[in-house]
Amino acid sequence: MSAAFSTFAPPSRPSLGAVHTIPEILGQPALWQATWEGLRWEAKDLKAFMTEALQASDREVVLTGAGSSAFIGELLQGCYSRRLKRCVRAVPTTDIVTNPEECFAQDVPTLLISFGRSGNSPESIAALDRADECLSDVRHLIITCNPGGDLAKHPTKHPRAVFVLPPAADDKGLAMTGSFTSMALAGMLMADLDCLEYQGSRVRLMAAAAERLLSSEGGRFRELARLGVRRAIFLGAGALKGAARECHLKVQELTNGSVMCSYDSFLGFRHGPKAAIDAETLVVFLFSGRPGQKAYEQDLVKEIRDGNLGCFRLGVGAGLAPHEGPEATITLDEEGLLRDEERAICGVLVAQVLGVELSIAQGLSPDNPSPCGSISRVVQGVTIYPRAHDPL
Template sequence: MTTKMRSEIAEQPAALRATLDSLLPRVDEVKALGERTRQLLFIARGTSDNAAVYGRYLVESRAGRLAALAAPSVATTYRRRLDLDGVLAVAISQSGRTEEIVETLAWARDCGAATVGITNGGPDSPLAQAADVALCTVAGEEKAVPATKTYTTQLAALAVLALGLGAEVDAADLQRVPDAVEELIANPGDLDAVVEGLADKHGAVVSARGLAFSTALETALKLKEACYLHAMGLSYADLLHGPIAVVDAETPAVLVAAENSPTLAGTVALAERVVAAGAAAYTIGGGATLAKAGTAALNGPDLPEWVAPMGLIVPGQLLTEALARRLGVDPDAPRGLNKVTQTD
């Protein structure tokens, strides 16, 4: 039986095409906001927060703008007013109905920020209504609790945002993403070996750096929420500062990198170190170089680094869905989770 999660993973190429067709013509709207702002503040929770990590690395590394991740409790709990003049506040919410995120975006506007909302909830959602510019993704209804197509289309919206902010990239790269995702769904690599390698483990470390760091965080979140695996998402720079001590025969590593990234060499070195220590290193992306250094490999996309995270997450999604089924867990409805989460 095909799970809803697996079906929605398969819908991502179409969702990405529809989202890019809808949002690329709106680059000038973002540009107009960018011309009166200097830095960015990303507002999000959960999976959307992992998307925001991609957005932060993207606008800092390619558009040269300082960016930060908001602490919504400053607005909603401490109710502290900040000077946000010159700030572009970008709120990200799959549903567009998470009250904390909508409230924090309204707070940012009241503090002087220009505002963008990224949501799959449509133009009538509270988040879209609260934003100066609403970038609505076109993923369609997502029925499985773990976000898949809503996440990758959020990344697409953030790539469009970066274009509007003057990112030094080739916009044509975005048009290659749906085909690359389609290819990964058809050929994710040695999925069975990675599933079997994790099936009897209680924990794992998922690590990357730079633009791929968002993929490590999102893969770890998926393994936690749908497979109940104690998965830690860490920058490999932070991992090397001490937590690498937890990586052993019972706690494998999942290492992620884009093939043409300046972080690839460090990821390869980490894979070699993990294997030399007697632990398994399962790799996602990084081409033949990273695959050779690890224990078993999942493929990455043939894409430039700035758009690679839209493809790199797909093998992680497929791994999560397959591992959940292997463990007898329903990936569509993990225990204790709802599609829309409200926080105080």
């Protein structure tokens, strides 16, 4: 057993182009604790805002963001539906900007929860404005890592509240790492502010799981980086499908697209996408802790095993029973105490570490893996046009 990035000592990181990204990944357990502490400080005002917003029994909740920030909504949608007992939708800002009449087809009371690392993506601001234009009764909850960003400062026509995460959450590396998991955590906790003290014990469980992964699985990731992986497929259900989507983007970003990635649910994967597995494909199973889902997961695992598909199969969480062949399990939670949304946040670290290992193995710089600038820390070149009232 060895720690993640143990072969990349701090003095070597400048030459590797990993001054920011490696510490930002390793610092997540502490960042999660700090995020919970920050919510405790602001719980009174946030609770008052959420209580007022949710007094309307027909108020919908829309979770939004762009890129990785949009995937936070996908990860949390089921958690919010279950806890709030109301309609919850994950809708990217990129859809709201271009198709607001479809995203807000009915003028119903809405709580728009916006996630943004820098808060400077043009779509983030435009989505607030589109919601104000389309909805007569909307509340805005903004969760961001940058107190000076446009999202945190933008005035809205309807009531709003802003939660800014601890400074360490504002990643300096190109790929979102601690910003993604800490915003997802803050969003998860925001759905249950009445039980924030109890939630602190859940955060400690998550941090302990992440610490175990980061302190003991470094060798596993180094082995995977030497396999010549050219494709990676991440599978999960419910909250873990949202995590799978973030995982696929993380590895693809950090390798500048040299490792092409996809994601799906366990059941959905059979309906065509399974054809993408070839001899250079890594298949990653993000296993659920829910008994009702495990049978579906194991059926697909057996099918992929029987076909000897992929160059390696990696199980994240209990679920991949011992078996001969190129595969391994990374255990998150031996006691089975983590909920699926908590597993999802922890499981994203697998793709973060793997992405960095693959990036360095390919001679790229994890802090800025796109030498030609095709992707950047804050999206560039987006022009926001006035809302067009097209005939529907």
